[in-house]
Amino acid sequence: MLNIAICDDDALHGRHTAAQISALDGFAAAKLSLFTGADNLIYAITEDNYAVDIAVLDIQMESMDGIELAKRINEIAPECQVIFLSGHIEYASKVYDAEHVFFVLKSQSETYLKSALEKAVHRRESAKANYIVITNGANAQRIPWDRVQYLERVLRRTKVVTADGEYWTSAAPKELVAGLDETCYCRCHNSYYVNTASLAAMLPGEFILKSGAHIPISRSLSRQAKETFLFAGPRFGG
Known part of the structure; x- marks a missing residue:
């Protein structure tokens, strides 16, 4: 089963993203876990042995932004594929500080989220085999x-x-x-x-x-x- 983490400090946006993913062909069976803070997701990975396959991260969050969170995930779960989902286009050039597969604007998520997830799955499978x-x-x-x-x-x-x-x-x-x-x-x-x-x-x-x-x-x-x-x-x- 595919484990997808959604981290957004706005719980409403997080639930909306989860609903979008669940409605996509090929992802209805994925296990979605919602996190409202970077610390919660890091704890789940490091302390609860949460085997996350894909992390969909908001960028503008309190305590730790999504880019710093992605860097941490790159270290503690290098096999995890990161997708940035943000409402702010100005972050588009900054996300290259962390390993990721896609940057999607929230306003365009209906158009690009499925492609981003499919690419993440492909990257993960390739990483396992390569x-x-x-x-x-x-x-x-x-x-x-x-x-x-x-x-x-x-x-x-x-x-x-x-x-x-x-x-x-x-x-x-x-x-x-x-x-x-x-x-x-x-x-x-x-x-x-x-x-x-x-x-x-x-x-x-x-x-x-x-x-x-x-x-x-x-x-x-x-x-x-x-x-x-x-x-x-x-x-x-x-």
Whole structure:
């Protein structure tokens, strides 16, 4: 069963969102849990072992706003997919401080909420299935792709840069990503493959990742890189 948390300090809005989700095709059987504060949701995850799959978060809340809450969820429940649902368009550029799959304006929720939820489900299922295997001699280690930021080929070895540190392997980047969903990565240079979920910005000749890393884009792969950035990253609702 899909566990969806709705966090909105306006209980009326929270119940309205729950009613909208329950009425959507494919989500009627989801288990919805309402929270009126960030602290309540964090407590449920950390103390009550609440296994949340998707968190639909209001942004403008007392004590802790939705963006800070999303950052905390990224840490304590990294498999949880975050959707921002806000009445304020001015937050649209600020939400990139936290890992999320969609930003939806409350006024446009009837149009975009279903797409946001479907994307969140897809991301979660992909995260469960997608991992790379790093081998060094007789040792092998599985690393979830959602923890990987980018792969860099250095001479005859590949550096795997993750949120938790760096790993090295003799396997080529192409071999490491062979079993992944192709929408999860982008080859932007002969020596670099990036996780599309890590992309924050694209400048002439380079990607900027959410970690702040600068990844070069070769001329021959610039068109492919641009298409990936425009169509594979998070979307705004409107």
